[in-house]
Amino acid sequence: MNAPELVERVHGGDRRALARAITLVENGAEELRPIMAGLAPHTGRARVVGFTGSPGVGKSTTTNAVVRAVRAQGRTVAVLAVDPSSPFTGGALLGDRVRMQEHATDPGVYIRSMANRGHLGGLSWATPHALRVLDAAGFDVILVETVGVGQAEVDIAGQADTTVVLCAPGMGDSVQAAKAGVLEVADVFAINKADRDGARVTLRELRQMIAMKDRTDEEWKPPIVMTVAAEDKGVDELWERIDGHFAHLESSGELAARRSARARDEVQAIVLDLLRSRLGGVETDGGLDSLAREVASGERDPYGAADLLLKELGATSGL
Amino acid sequence: MNAPELVERVHGGDRRALARAITLVENGAEELRPIMAGLAPHTGRARVVGFTGSPGVGKSTTTNAVVRAVRAQGRTVAVLAVDPSSPFTGGALLGDRVRMQEHATDPGVYIRSMANRGHLGGLSWATPHALRVLDAAGFDVILVETVGVGQAEVDIAGQADTTVVLCAPGMGDSVQAAKAGVLEVADVFAINKADRDGARVTLRELRQMIAMKDRTDEEWKPPIVMTVAAEDKGVDELWERIDGHFAHLESSGELAARRSARARDEVQAIVLDLLRSRLGGVETDGGLDSLAREVASGERDPYGAADLLLKELGATSGL
Structure with a gap:
């Protein structure tokens, strides 16, 4: 079942499609993006x-x-x-x-x-x-x-x-x-x-x-x-x-205010999740892991490490 | 008590300084940065x-x-x-x-x-x-x-x-x-x-x-x-x-691996917190709030909104 099909069937109330869509949500699957986009007008x-x-x-x-x-x-x-x-x-x-x-x-x-x-x-x-x-x-x-x-x-x-x-x-x-x-x-x-x-x-x-x-x-x-x-x-x-x-x-x-606040949280959560996955890929001197070791041993403080990561994130990612 | 004083007293085991430092942590106070930097070598x-x-x-x-x-x-x-x-x-x-x-x-x-x-x-x-x-x-x-x-x-x-x-x-x-x-x-x-x-x-x-x-x-x-x-x-x-x-x-x-993993999570959490506060200040068409309203009403999907925010974050913040 591709994304448009799944969207169509979920909208039609098909139980198997529903179950599949929620499993995708549970697993944080990459296919979610087109599915959520497709479902949006029906929400x-x-x-x-x-x-x-x-x-x-x-x-x-x-x-x-x-x-x-x-x-x-x-x-x-x-x-x-x-x-x-x-x-x-x-x-x-x-x-x-x-x-x-x-x-x-x-x-x-x-x-x-x-x-x-x-x-x-x-x-x-x-x-x-x-x-x-x-x-x-x-x-x-x-x-x-x-x-x-x-x-x-x-x-x-x-x-x-x-x-x-x-x-x-x-x-x-x-x-x-x-x-x-x-x-x-x-x-x-x-x-x-x-x-x-x-x-x-x-x-x-x-x-x-x-x-x-x-x-x-x-x-x-x-x-x-x-x-x-x-x-x-x-x-x-x-x-x-x-x-x-x-x-x-x-x-x-x-009602409208509550729902907007929820949507805001949801969008922020997606943004932060995307940023988090980019963080994992940031190349610092020796990578995030060596930075973490320095923080764990007390050689570097966590804010100093955070600043370094942010700087690298700005320099290397598409941000 | 300024930050270096507080650091000194916490390190000396002073109870009032300890209580004050943890209250600052609880409140997410801005003064934490120099305090955490000062405490790092003692951890x-x-x-x-x-x-x-x-x-x-x-x-x-x-x-x-x-x-x-x-x-x-x-x-x-x-x-x-x-x-x-x-x-x-x-x-x-x-x-x-x-x-x-x-x-x-x-x-x-x-x-x-x-x-x-x-x-x-x-x-x-x-x-x-x-x-x-x-x-x-x-x-x-x-x-x-x-x-x-x-x-x-x-x-x-x-x-x-x-x-x-x-x-x-x-x-x-x-x-x-x-x-x-x-x-x-x-x-x-x-x-x-x-x-x-x-x-x-x-x-x-x-x-x-x-x-x-x-x-x-x-x-x-x-x-x-x-x-x-x-x-x-x-x-x-x-x-x-x-x-x-x-x-x-x-x-x-x-032990070293666990402590590094913890430090890594801590640094990531700080970075994401800094990014989150920048997100709140991002100027999109009409701001994050109007974006959230569109998502709540189904006019826009949450991933589309997230992409927009990320783009604006890259363009307007110091990242």
Whole structure:
């Protein structure tokens, strides 16, 4: 399948083409350039909702429940589960197969895991690219689910129009994680497993955290929804709140601003990746490796080495 | 305090100077350049040991126990706790104060948390810089402890001479995380809370994972240590294994290779950070922002936009 064919088939919603395109994204393949160019005119339609939270809060259960809620409205939905730490290719993940079963016969649902072998921000464009592919394939809603807690997760949350932060009662880690950075990106909070002891305490803590931030009347204040996703409880309300946030984004003009910011990050990531690969080829006295040895031994400081590299990059590359 | 003074005092082990230097690193301050240059000749001595693992495995308890083991040998030790997702400055973290208490009167111990507001790899040099500061201050051993699971953690593990991956029985997540990427960076495994049910199962699983990888006789095979860090059990053995790994690194010549690779990453991160700040200032038709809007709306593809930016960067910057 050449690039124009692949683009055509992805746009037509062909599952095999979709899978192939996302694998190319995962592998950072060189063929991506014409594919992304071809897909670009078909993008900008899908709504992207991110789900984030500590391991154990019930992210995949909640995502699955939301898939049902979205489907009940007749909209198509794709799930992209991103594991920033996984070196394995996602297509074969056991979890996918288990999760696919419920929706296996529903052509309006597509579920895919993706590994992200990013290093030093190298593949920062992987998630945006995969979203592009799913967007161009015509899904109405894309749910992005991340594994783990940390900067990678915050970054991925930044790819969504609406970010849902999940907590669960009795998980100190969960609220702690929410406090530490994830709070900033939360548009909607869900306290899952809300039938458990401590749900009220978690609710109170979250309310306090939300109240601590100064907001104007026009600014969005993240609502908190109590859910028991495993029993489908609270999931319709959760989706209503997500819908409400999207309406706010549209009416306030913030949607366009968020999407531009994402595109900006994506373009920057590509540029930096191109520059990084050129850096590897720069010829300094003895090359980058001997420079690194000098820095490691303390003979040269890292900024001095960086200046030298930049100078060489300017002199030798096509820049 | 000007840069030469700060350098002098950090090298002399002055605590206030140390704290100030690491805060500058955290904030990505412009003054870092002369400070890092001044500190460079004093670096390359300290041994860096990383501790990583899912929340709840007992990372800080284990780190504290290892601090005691290292001190018992008469060596000085610094602990750097890196929270990749935290937007808060680390010096004031409650955890630090609690943890400091045990060692408050010991001048041979220094404990410091550091936030890392890195975005798109922007502050990839923060941890290496902080390690540089502690190295130049003369600590024999630096323990780096990371919070959370994910790519950021794997990256930070890459900053250590020896990386210890912690697991705990009955935490499916823990072994799962180990499988997914962290395994690749593990030099030593510790199964903490080894008095709990399921410790044998975790041991067996880890052994199987380790056995799956092909190794030559010369290659290091990660040992597994059972610990109950809260009761100081197994901690001496853990430190012996870490010592054993360091001896292996020295005898095999791998130590120099690892440190050069780290220095290389550090220099690249600085170069990319400098390039990124220049990118922000590039003047394209209407600027980067209008380019981003076109990409967001699908009028332009991200690679086309990246090419344009690169061209402008070459034309307008000093590169």
